[in-house]
Amino acid sequence: MPHPPATADPAVSLARVTVAFGAGAARYVAVEAADLSVAPGEFVAIVGPTGCGKSTLLNVVAGLLKPARGRACVQGADVSGVMAPCGYLFQQDALMPWKTARDNVAVALEPKGVARAEAISRAQAWLTKVGLAAFGDRYPHQLSGGQRKRISLAQMLIRDPRILLMDEPFGPLDAQTRALMGDLLLDLWSADRKAVLFVTHDLEEAIALADRVVVMSAGPAARIVAQHTIDLPRPREINEIRLDPKFHTIQRAIWNDLREEVLKTYQAQAGGAA
Amino acid sequence: MSRSTLLAWQVGVAAALLAIWHIGSSVSIFGIYFMPKFFFSTPADVLGRVWKMFATGIVWKHLWITLTETALAFVIGSVTGAGVGFWFARKPKLAAIFDPFLKAANSLPRVVLAPIFMLWFGLGIWSKVALGVTLVFFIVFFNVYQGLRETSPVVLANARMLGMNDRQLMRHVYWPSTLTWVFSSLHASVGFALVGAVVGEYLGAAAGLGYLIHEAEGVFDVTGVFAGMIVLALFVIAIDWAVTSIENRLLVWRPQPHQQS
Numbered sequence: 001m002p003h004p005p006a007t008a009d010p011a012v013s014l015a016r017v018t019v020a021f022g023a024g025a026a027r028y029v030a031v032e033a034a035d036l037s038v039a040p041g042e043f044v045a046i047v048g049p050t051g052c053g054k055s056t057l058l059n060v061v062a063g064l065l066k067p068a069r070g071r072a073c074v075q076g077a078d079v080s081g082v083m084a085p086c087g088y089l090f091q092q093d094a095l096m097p098w099k100t101a102r103d104n105v106a107v108a109l110e111p112k113g114v115a116r117a118e119a120i121s122r123a124q125a126w127l128t129k130v131g132l133a134a135f136g137d138r139y140p141h142q143l144s145g146g147q148r149k150r151i152s153l154a155q156m157l158i159r160d161p162r163i164l165l166m167d168e169p170f171g172p173l174d175a176q177t178r179a180l181m182g183d184l185l186l187d188l189w190s191a192d193r194k195a196v197l198f199v200t201h202d203l204e205e206a207i208a209l210a211d212r213v214v215v216m217s218a219g220p221a222a223r224i225v226a227q228h229t230i231d232l233p234r235p236r237e238i239n240e241i242r243l244d245p246k247f248h249t250i251q252r253a254i255w256n257d258l259r260e261e262v263l264k265t266y267q268a269q270a271g272g273a274a
Numbered sequence: 275m276s277r278s279t280l281l282a283w284q285v286g287v288a289a290a291l292l293a294i295w296h297i298g299s300s301v302s303i304f305g306i307y308f309m310p311k312f313f314f315s316t317p318a319d320v321l322g323r324v325w326k327m328f329a330t331g332i333v334w335k336h337l338w339i340t341l342t343e344t345a346l347a348f349v350i351g352s353v354t355g356a357g358v359g360f361w362f363a364r365k366p367k368l369a370a371i372f373d374p375f376l377k378a379a380n381s382l383p384r385v386v387l388a389p390i391f392m393l394w395f396g397l398g399i400w401s402k403v404a405l406g407v408t409l410v411f412f413i414v415f416f417n418v419y420q421g422l423r424e425t426s427p428v429v430l431a432n433a434r435m436l437g438m439n440d441r442q443l444m445r446h447v448y449w450p451s452t453l454t455w456v457f458s459s460l461h462a463s464v465g466f467a468l469v470g471a472v473v474g475e476y477l478g479a480a481a482g483l484g485y486l487i488h489e490a491e492g493v494f495d496v497t498g499v500f501a502g503m504i505v506l507a508l509f510v511i512a513i514d515w516a517v518t519s520i521e522n523r524l525l526v527w528r529p530q531p532h533q534q535s
């Protein structure tokens with residue numbers, strides 16, 4: 001499919017990025033020398049054991065966290081502070097609790113100078129897309145965790161950012177809604193090929209969605225240990241692609257890499273607690 | 275407990291207290307009154323006096339004065355407290371410099387300031403307003419300062435990722451969370467505004483509920499003192515009810531554990 005990238009630069013590139021928290025004896029190196037590049041229009045999923053530094057990497061790309069060493073670039077420019085082309089769906093609740101669901105989505109258009117009446121009607125259209133048309137007047141605390149995630153998704157996508165950073169966006173959803181949202185995301189993505197960095201715990205989800213799956217090692221000083229290209233045909237449908245025999249071959253290969261790291265984390269944490 | 279049984283219990287407690295008071299002050303046991311009239315008056319006299327105060331209309335002027343002082347102290351104290359709290363929350367260095375001074379000022383018992391305020395602002399309403407402001411300011415200040423520093427960093431980061439500039443962040447994040455903290459101290463600050471007004475009047479004034487009570491005390495008119503206290507209590511209940519209804523309207527977005535949705 002001919003999709004000429006706007007520039008030859010990768011959408012996201014990390015070069016030997018090291019992130020550390022604290023100083024002195026309490027210094028904790030979360031990520032060590034991570035190299036990662038996402039081409040324009042590429043869908044990359046990151047998997048890794050809990051606490052390895054996946055959110056940390058996304059924060060670096062988003063410009064919320066400065067790496068101790070290494071270089072982070074977005075569309076060829078060094079990341080300095082929050083950058084316009086990125087949309088970020090946070091792992092934690094990030095909606096403004098004092099705004100209704102609809103206002104939370106509509107307010108994302110204000111920095112773009114969209115008039116309020118139009119913003120509201122576009123927000124309503126997005127609520128319909130994520131299946132929450134009837135919940136526009138609810139406040140975040142009146143929504144379930146999964147509903148809040150979907151509102152956040154609408155809030156991010158309504159701005160139409162070129163690069164999507166998503167941190168376990170479908171974590172609190174049931175399997176069925178999860179597949180539905182995944183299909184929605186793939187639909188939107190295939191329409192105008194944004195670059196996506198997608199963090200998930202669910203290996204199957206990663207394979208079903210992504211062009212490439214990146215495996216991170218256990219922390220501290222987590223590294224990127226493996227990258228697997230997923231050459232499954234597109235367009236995909238999540239519940240269908242799982243049945244593809246190739247899917248299982250890929251899954252087994254990645255799981256081999258991942259299992260070791262998960263065990264390492266488990267042993268390290270169990271040892272730390274004893 | 276249902277609403278009506280709750281109300282029945284509350285009426286019952288009030289009736290029991292009035293009955294004890296009535297019996298203590300009007301039934302003698304071997305010639306001795308358990309609650310002598312001179313010190314305790316009687317419920318009938320006090321309620322009669324309250325009725326008379328409203329019937330003749332003399333109380334309205336005093337209520338109005340106290341209400342004005344309370345409202346002014348509340349508004350001035352809240353606005354300055356929220357403003358300074360907001361400013362300090364955004365300028366940590368400034369906050370660090372002024373921290374001991376604010377703590378010292380807050381630990382001072384405000385009553386000792388009343389005579390000074392009377393010297394500065396006279397015996398009119400402004401010395402009472404000033405006293406109320408010194409109380410309200412600190413409550414709102416500490417609430418807003420603390421609250422803003424605890425504003426969820428994720429909500430803030432998310433708003434920045436949406437591309438908001440400083441003005442938009444102010445409008446959609448800082449301002450609503452400041453208001454939240456002002457409102458969450460609403461009951462306390464209105465209460466203290468009233469305390470400032472009444473204590474100020476009590477110590478020297480020509481009008482107001484505190485003045486009424488003080489006047490009655492001056493001539494050992496115990497009935498008048500109790501009547502003044504009852505009017506004051508009714509006034510507080512009315513204000514508290516108004517504050518609660520305002521709060522419910524303004525903080526609809528806040529989770530309410532006791533309310534099923």
Ligand SMILES: Nc1ncnc2c1ncn2[C@@H]1O[C@H](COP(=O)(O)OP(=O)(O)OP(=O)(O)O)[C@@H](O)[C@H]1O
Pocket residue numbers: 021022028030048049050051052053054055056057091219
């Ligand atoms: N502000 C911080 N100060 C100190 N340590 C931190 C801080 N933020 C994260 N860490 C540590 O860095 C490591 C990576 O954290 P991160 O949130 O990136 O993990 P994660 O891979 O997203 O995990 P999960 O899958 O559970 O979300 C963790 O060990 C965490 O304890």
Ligand SMILES: [Mg+2]
Pocket residue numbers: 054055056091167
């Ligand atoms: Mg995380």
